[in-house]
Amino acid sequence: MQNPFYYYRTRKLTSGTSSAIAEYKKKVLHKRISFIEVACPNCHRNYARTLYKVERHGIPWQTVLCRYCGMMYSNPQMDEESTKHFYESDLYRRLHNQGQALSTSQLVNRYRRPNNIFNFVSKAKIEYQTVAEIGSAGGWNLKAFQNDGKSVTGYELSEQLVEMANNFFHVPTKQAAVLGSPYDLVILSHVLEHFGDPVFELKWLAENDCEYLYIQVPGLLHNIPSIQNAHNHYFSLANLVSIIGQSGYQIVTHGFINNDIQLLAKLTMRRLAPIAMPSEYERVMKLVRKHRLSMFRGLFHDIFRF
Numbered sequence: 682m683q684n685p686f687y688y689y690r691t692r693k694l695t696s697g698t699s700s701a702i703a704e705y706k707k708k709v710l711h712k713r714i715s716f717i718e719v720a721c722p723n724c725h726r727n728y729a730r731t732l733y734k735v736e737r738h739g740i741p742w743q744t745v746l747c748r749y750c751g752m753m754y755s756n757p758q759m760d761e762e763s764t765k766h767f768y769e770s771d772l773y774r775r776l777h778n779q780g781q782a783l784s785t786s787q788l789v790n791r792y793r794r795p796n797n798i799f800n801f802v803s804k805a806k807i808e809y810q811t812v813a814e815i816g817s818a819g820g821w822n823l824k825a826f827q828n829d830g831k832s833v834t835g836y837e838l839s840e841q842l843v844e845m846a847n848n849f850f851h852v853p854t855k856q857a858a859v860l861g862s863p864y865d866l867v868i869l870s871h872v873l874e875h876f877g878d879p880v881f882e883l884k885w886l887a888e889n890d891c892e893y894l895y896i897q898v899p900g901l902l903h904n905i906p907s908i909q910n911a912h913n914h915y916f917s918l919a920n921l922v923s924i925i926g927q928s929g930y931q932i933v934t935h936g937f938i939n940n941d942i943q944l945l946a947k948l949t950m951r952r953l954a955p956i957a958m959p960s961e962y963e964r965v966m967k968l969v970r971k972h973r974l975s976m977f978r979g980l981f982h983d984i985f986r987f
Contacts, residue, residue: 694738701775702738705910714767716757722879722913723752723920723927724955732969736908738776744908744915746969750923751961753901753915758877765858768838773911788845791821797938798870799825802895805934805945809865809893816872819845820852823868827852836860863890870897874912883928884952892948894930896921900942901965905972918942919961926953 694702708714720727729745732753736742746753759767767773799822812826817835819842827833835854837843846854860867867886873896876882886894899906901917916924918935921942925932929952935944 698738698776701772702740705740705772705776708766708772714763715760716763717760718757719754719877721747721750721752722754723747723923724750724957726750729754729756733908736910738909740910742908742910746962746965748962750920750955750958751917751963751965752920753917753965755910755913758913759910761877764875764877765838767911769840769856771839771841774839777909777911788819788821788850791819792824792850794821796822796825797943798822798868798895798897799829801936801943802866802945807866807893807933807945807947811864812866812868813860813864813891814868814870815858815860816869816875817846817852817854818842820850820854822870823852824850834861834864860886860889860891863892865891866893866895867891868895870895871899874898874914874916877913879914879924880927883925883930887929887948887950890948893933894925894946895943896925896946897938897941897943900937900940901968902937902940902942903968904940905968906940916942917961917965919956919958923953923956923958927955928952 705714721729724747726747726749728748730748731743731745733744734741743756744753745756810831812823812831812833813836814823815836817823817837818839820835823833823835833852835846835852836857836859837846837854838856838858840856843854843856846852855861873879883894898916898921899912901915906915921944922932925946929948929950930946931949933945933947935942937943
């Protein structure tokens with residue numbers, strides 16, 4: 682049995698998920714998926730404490746916490762080529778969607794949900810006309826903007842989702858992760874945590890004159906978000922403010938949805954230094970201890986149940 686100090690209780694797995702896990706491990710074994718060591722994405726130091734050594738599916742995956750600034754991240758991470766393959770092959774969606782890529786009926790349900798992104802941006806009363814979303818999936822986040830008369834474009838690595846967006850939902854979508862031109866508004870909804878280097882990626886958007894960013898991420902607010910091999914970073918609001926400031930943007934407004942952080946940032950091109958936050962390390966460690974206690978209870982239940 683693994684050291685319980687680093688234990689992360691796994692989810693109940695379906696046969697489809699188990700098959701996807703086996704495929705992922707085989708690709709790791711045969712070096713189709715490779716890894717790199719990284720420094721803290723916020724303060725860029727190598728001064729981290731190991732928190733977990735597996736993720737929610739039981740896959741070996743190390744999650745650490747920077748002792749200098751309290752940034753929680755995965756180390757090592759999949760390298761750039763492996764990450765691209767992970768999403769293009771739909772292995773990501775099969776691994777985290779009970780063994781299947783999204784079906785048409787699931788996409789239809791996504792389109793029917795209230796569009797929190799459009800509502801959040803509308804309340805900010807900013808002027809914009811062109812909208813792009815990186816990691817746009819089937820285009821459900823863009824549909825409300827399109828219905829409001831905005832010019833929209835999706836960028837998505839999954840060939841299946843690109844086809845659905847273009848042919849079924851009529852949301853212009855490209856199979857790419859890099860923007861083809863500047864946009865007034867760029868949406869990064871549950872995407873920033875997947876990037877290898879969030880500061881670098883946001884700087885690139887700034888250098889390409891993307892005026893506004895909408896960002897939504899799982900937050901380190903009341904508890905620890907789900908630990909998974911698709912997530913490289915876990916953001917507190919303080920760390921997110923620091924990373925955005927380093928990138929040449931400034932937060933206009935922010936809010937919370939359950940344990941998610943959402944915000945709107947405006948381009949300033951003033952790049953700030955990382956913020957030192959030793960108190961953030963202690964705050965996140967309190968959440969980790971609370972989470973670890975819950976994990977231990979689950980572990981003991983698994984061991985001693987009859």
